[in-house]
Amino acid sequence: MKEEATGAPRRDRVSPFKVAIVGFGTVGRSVARILCEHTPVELRLTHVYNRDVERKRVSWVPPHVEWTGSIEDVLSSNVDVMVELIGGLKPAENWIRRALLSGKSVVTANKQLISQRGPELLELARRQGERIGFEASVAGGIPVVSGLQAGLAGDQLFRVAGILNGTCNYILTRMEASRWPFVAAVKEAQDLGFAEANPAEDVDGYDARAKLAILARVGLQCQIHPSDIVCRSISVIEAIDFTYALRLGCTIRQVSRAEKDVHGEAQLFACVQPALVPLSSPLARVQGSQNLVMTTGKFGGETVFSGHGAGGDPTAVAVVSDLIGIARSRRELDRLGRSKSKNAIYRIPRGKSHRVIGEFASSHYVRFTVRDRPGIIASLATIFSNYGINIDAVFQEPGSDKSRLPFVITLEECSNSVLESALGEIKNFDFHVQPPVSLPILV
Amino acid sequence: MKEEATGAPRRDRVSPFKVAIVGFGTVGRSVARILCEHTPVELRLTHVYNRDVERKRVSWVPPHVEWTGSIEDVLSSNVDVMVELIGGLKPAENWIRRALLSGKSVVTANKQLISQRGPELLELARRQGERIGFEASVAGGIPVVSGLQAGLAGDQLFRVAGILNGTCNYILTRMEASRWPFVAAVKEAQDLGFAEANPAEDVDGYDARAKLAILARVGLQCQIHPSDIVCRSISVIEAIDFTYALRLGCTIRQVSRAEKDVHGEAQLFACVQPALVPLSSPLARVQGSQNLVMTTGKFGGETVFSGHGAGGDPTAVAVVSDLIGIARSRRELDRLGRSKSKNAIYRIPRGKSHRVIGEFASSHYVRFTVRDRPGIIASLATIFSNYGINIDAVFQEPGSDKSRLPFVITLEECSNSVLESALGEIKNFDFHVQPPVSLPILV
Known part of the structure; x- marks a missing residue:
């Protein structure tokens, strides 16, 4: 009955x-x-x-x-x-x-x-x-959506950063641990079911930027569309980059970041890109397909959530x-005798729309791969100097083939758009074997 | 108007x-x-x-x-x-x-x-x-209370572990970084306002066990009273313990842990004590007065929350x-025209009362401080052997005064109560300058 x-x-x-x-x-x-x-x-x-x-x-x-x-x-x-x-x-x-x-x-x-x-x-x-x-x-x-909207509701969050794509993190930590080439790490991730047959959605950052857009809305009250967020692919990373990063006390992660402009709240910096992160950062410690979200608030400071981001x-x-x-x-x-609520379980506040910018200032790591000949550093230094960019250091791991020589220049803080202009000019030199790879160094 | x-x-x-x-x-x-x-x-x-x-x-x-x-x-x-x-x-x-x-x-x-x-x-x-x-x-x-009760409500959590007392963590990370004596680290914490004039509530674990009791209720649905939780003080830790811990790939933290008995749910292991934790563990990475809570669930695996635990x-x-x-x-x-709710914002479920046990099995670190003479290791090994405890290794840092010589024995997995019985007998030997200090090695 x-x-x-x-x-x-x-x-x-x-x-x-x-x-x-x-x-x-x-x-x-x-x-x-x-x-x-x-x-x-x-x-x-x-x-x-x-x-x-x-x-x-x-x-x-x-x-x-x-x-x-x-x-x-x-x-x-x-x-x-x-x-x-x-x-x-x-x-x-x-x-x-x-x-x-x-x-x-x-x-x-x-x-x-x-x-x-x-x-x-x-x-x-x-x-x-x-x-x-x-x-x-x-x-x-x-539980980061509920964490941002309930547990941290009393704070004024202004920054969200994280490792939001487990596939990229699996690939990068594999390259870090075994110094494998990118394609071999992708192949393993595919064999293990972590990566799709076409891994572009993950490695080019489109998956992470959708998640970053959601976090920016629920945590920073910024209305942004994922397509406004600049993405840079991790596919340019080579095993040698981890060796150079380690010399700088860093490793490499695909980092998703959104930060309110403190000078005027109508614009938001947002970007998904590979970056050098210090080994001491929570971002560096994320292994395999794990995820991590780090929020920064005016009152509560940094709060970190981490765990299994997929599966x-x-x-x-x-x-x-x-x-x-x-x-x-x-x-x-x-x-109470009512069947319907008028509250959504999570709010996407009707805050103003935010202009999304991908412009930021940071120190940078730039790897060049060249056919070696005298005068290369001088040529590069002249262009950087013309753009007002200061060179911090030049590194070269021993033992490379002179016809395909990788070396790294680190640059003092400059804006990424100025760096891109300088690199646009630098690309015209005939000594490149492949285009330079530039990565921000996050602190 | x-x-x-x-x-x-x-x-x-x-x-x-x-x-x-x-x-x-x-x-x-x-x-x-x-x-x-x-x-x-x-x-x-x-x-x-x-x-x-x-x-x-x-x-x-x-x-x-x-x-x-x-x-x-x-x-x-x-x-x-x-x-x-x-x-x-x-x-x-x-x-x-x-x-x-x-x-x-x-x-x-x-x-x-x-x-x-x-x-x-x-x-x-x-x-x-x-x-x-x-x-x-x-x-x-x-936001760990809301995290356990809302964001992880869909899981079946069976373990909660964490660094719940920022004062202890400040003291221990100070000792770790500077190899300061315990009293000097406490003094600095007091000068900075992190520790009370009488630091017993923090260093002896009473503050952390109150928090652990709350987490056990909201996360594990176990009704326990804080006074049932065994506490061990961090005041026995000396700077030399960090040197020995590092040789084992570990550091030392005040760890609060509660875990449901998987064989019968009416008992709960719960303990607040100093322990060796591997350097790779999230617990080891908690610096200064930060806090961290790590939950383990049947479906979601490990989830970590960390940030500022006080202030x-x-x-x-x-x-x-x-x-x-x-x-x-x-x-x-x-x-809806109603002024009152019948739901508490957080639930403390009316789950059955749990018997709290402080009994656990783990490998152990035991530091002895002795007046050196031949036969000490043999005497200790005999007693451990009588209790069925296997010695894993013996360590001794060079350069100590023979009249006050610290050395460390690591023991294979055994129950803490058996170890305590063995140490009870070992304490009768006349070569001790101070009582042995035993710490579990968490994996």
């Missing part, structure tokens, strides 16, 4: 919060496993959607769960929340809108969608009295944590 | 959330400064209580704020939330109870009170429809973040 038919008073009963998983890949399976094994009392898995669902069916999910290959079965059902795990903009955005419009909250791991359409979707959710949880869209299992189980923890948050809040509203 | 007198519809107005600060020391001043400078729209400082309040008055607080030396002025006022920053059990507990009973929520940084009376106070708050925020009671500005401004960030959380939730309820 169904509970609804007993006629007994319902006061002490908690109706389960019904969950549909849309997209049964690695993360979807992990979410299902936590919901089935761990069974947080509030949550009950009722639907699993996937294209061609039969090949996805697993035996450890309870028989009451409906498996479907039609999204309409989910959208027309009475589930309380849809977990969107298909990724990409289409059809995810449309399905999320329809879910919200049909009285469902949404939990998503979709960084591209949230970074590009987050404000509109959160506004729709607010109007509908529904919630959108997107903790899983940034840094997997590390089915850690990402599923973020999804289930959002589900529990939504279910608890719904249960409280139920007790 | 007061807004209340206009008769205009109040729909779009948000009544400010009125805050009283009780205790205007370092943290209280920082909270006031954030509320006055930063002015989060929801919050309005209306009262400051302190004994002998006139000597505390500052000019930068707006004139509408009422300064009082009588707690009755706060308790009988219409403030929405009382921020308790006086510390200790009495009269803080009584004042918090009266605040809750008179319709005020509470935010507190009081680790002793929350660790000892948290469950009762949260139950009272729940009955009253009020909330208690205590993020500031653990690890200052690091006025970081602790005030935690207080203000709790205030914002309570104000936002109150505002949502206001919109």
